[in-house]
Amino acid sequence: MAPTVAVLGAGYAGLAAFAELRQHLRPDEAELVLVNKDPYHTFVTEIHTIAGNGEPVSHVRIPLHEVVRPPARLVVAPVERLRADDSSVEVTLRGAGRLHCEAAVLAVGYEPEYYGLPGLREHSYALDSLASARRVRERLRGLAGAAEPPRVIVAGGGITGVELVTEIADSYPRRFRLALVEGGPEIMPGFEPDLVRTAHAALRDKRVAVHTGARITAARAGQLVLEGGADLRFDLLIWAGGIRGNPLVGESGLPCSRRGQAKADPTLRSPAAAALFLAGDCSAPIDAETGRPVPNTAQAAILEGHHAAGNLLRQLNGQELQPFAAHLRGILISLGRHEGVGKLGPATVYGGPALALKHAVEAHHAYEVGGLRELVARVLPARDRAAPSRPAPAESRSTPLSRPLAGDRAR
Ligand SMILES: Cc1cc2nc3c(=O)[nH]c(=O)nc-3n(C[C@H](O)[C@H](O)[C@H](O)COP(=O)(O)OP(=O)(O)OC[C@H]3O[C@@H](n4cnc5c(N)ncnc54)[C@H](O)[C@@H]3O)c2cc1C
Known part of the structure; x- marks a missing residue:
């Protein structure tokens, strides 16, 4: 019987791994399974547009049944538990039984890191998923009608925080006191x-108060507590201050960093299980060329997904595995709805x-x-996207190894 190869998680890393495997695995070589907790892939890099200006949700997600065609198999269920060793990976799925595979790529992403700061989780909104973006949107809409501009704090001045606060500023001009x-x-x-x-110039133009060197020690209802006592009041606090690995990583007994x-x-x-490859924000690889940690970005996740899948295939074929070096092409950051920098x-x-x-x-x-359908969908206005999709023809997977694997030196 052909072995089973699974990709766990259909984010940036998972879909890159899936594409690599679909391209190179013949159906008689292995059964290919993609597992995701939701039936769609989310463009996480764009969820701040949902939170801020209320872009239609269809703008930031793609149904996975349009991506996974037979004979590859899609399983929509959360991975609840994972046990991996050098020859197999046993996956327990919530409400969908078990999956035994000979090899897998784990790409289940991240969750917010609250650094154990008292009250922060309870009193803040996160921005890490489509559902969380919708919650922020609803809260902003609820507050926007107030006579006195409510205080909205975005905590965390990395890309996520900057993209979000500038998006809110452009979506609700002068309706909030933003920090x-x-x-x-x-x-x-x-x-x-x-x-x-x-970024500073854009924040100034959009009347966002920037507090740097402001170390948060706790959050209470309506109050962000800062080291040194200069506390800030808020009507809405959005936490964008850090990430940690999906809790599944630690729960599965895999060796992990202090950020999970x-x-x-x-x-x-x-290092603990040769049958398990890792990609995206659920892991913390070191760049083999620079010796530095690879950043947690979508771009890096995609590169890791391709590379992890390429090495999984090499392992199945008894070939030497290739070290990973992230050749990043740059960065592009939105600064609201009309400008960016990169x-x-x-x-x-x-x-x-x-x-x-x-x-x-x-x-x-x-x-x-x-x-092409998704490309067109992004260019058309929302109302034109409502047309139901026609079932796509089943795709042949008998692709010969005509393209080099991700990570091959010739690439
Ligand atoms: C607002 C915002 C803006 C950003 N902007 C940029 C940017 O401009 N450029 C950039 O490079 N990066 C950006 N990032 C960071 C980027 O989005 C992440 O680094 C990227 O999403 C990581 O990809 P991933 O595949 O590891 O995880 P994800 O994309 O989060 O995918 C994880 C997948 O795993 C699934 N999953 C989770 N748990 C389970 C489970 N138990 N069982 C099954 N499936 C599960 C999820 O449903 C999801 O499909 C931004 C992030 C945010 C929040």
Whole structure:
């Protein structure tokens, strides 16, 4: 009987791994299964647009049944438990039995990190999923009608916080008193000074008060407690201050970092289980070329997904595994609805062109995941997208190894 190969999680990393495996595995070689807790893939990099200006939800998700065609199999169920060793992975699915596989890629993403700060989880809204983005949207809508502009604090001055607070500012001009709170000395830590300066200028234009070096020690109802006593009052607190690995990682007994991210060897395999490969924000790989941690971004997750799947295939074929080096192409950040900033190689891009490039990258991802239909859907206005999809023809999977595997040196 053909072995089973599974991808657990259908985010950026999981879908990249799935695409790599579908491309290279013949049906007689292995059965390919994609498992996800929801029936759709979410463009997490765009959920702040749902929270802020109320883009239609269809704009940021793709039904997985449009992505997974027979003979590959889609299982929609949360992975509840995972046991992995050097020859197999046993997966327990909530309400859907068990799955035994000979090898798997774990790509179940992240959850917010609250660093044990008292009251923070209870008194804040997170922004880590489509459901959480909808909750923020509803709360903002509820507050927007108040006579006195309510106080909205976005805590965490990384990309997520900056993209969200500028989106809210443009969606609700002067309706809120907006603040961005960052514990470190500067917003967007790790980014080049010209990007940070541009972000500051946009925040100033949009009347967002920026508090840097503001270390949060706790949150209470309506009050963010800061070290040194300069507390801030809020009507809505949104937490965008950090991530940790999906709790499934720790619960499965995999070796993990103190942020709950699975440790990976240089080939993106679990050091504790040779049958399990790791990709995306649920893990914490070290770049084999730079020796530095790979950032937790969608771009890195996609590269890791391809590479982990490529190494899984090499392992099945008895070939030598390749170390992972993240050759990142740059970064594009939205600064509200009309401008952005970014770095593409050595070049810095600003304003409308930066935002247009970001949309182009997102459209490219939609095309890679969902094909031409999803690309068109992103260009058409929402009302034109309601047409039901025609069932797609079953796709042949008997693809020969015509394309090199992700991570092959020739690539
Ligand atoms: C507002 C915002 C803006 C961002 N902007 C950018 C940006 O501009 N550029 C950039 O590169 N990055 C950006 N990021 C970061 C980026 O979104 C993440 O790094 C990326 O989503 C990580 O991909 P992933 O595949 O590891 O996880 P995810 O994309 O979160 O996917 C995880 C998948 O696993 C599934 N899953 C979870 N638990 C289970 C379970 N138990 N069983 C089965 N399935 C499960 C989920 O349903 C999901 O489909 C942004 C993030 C946010 C929140």
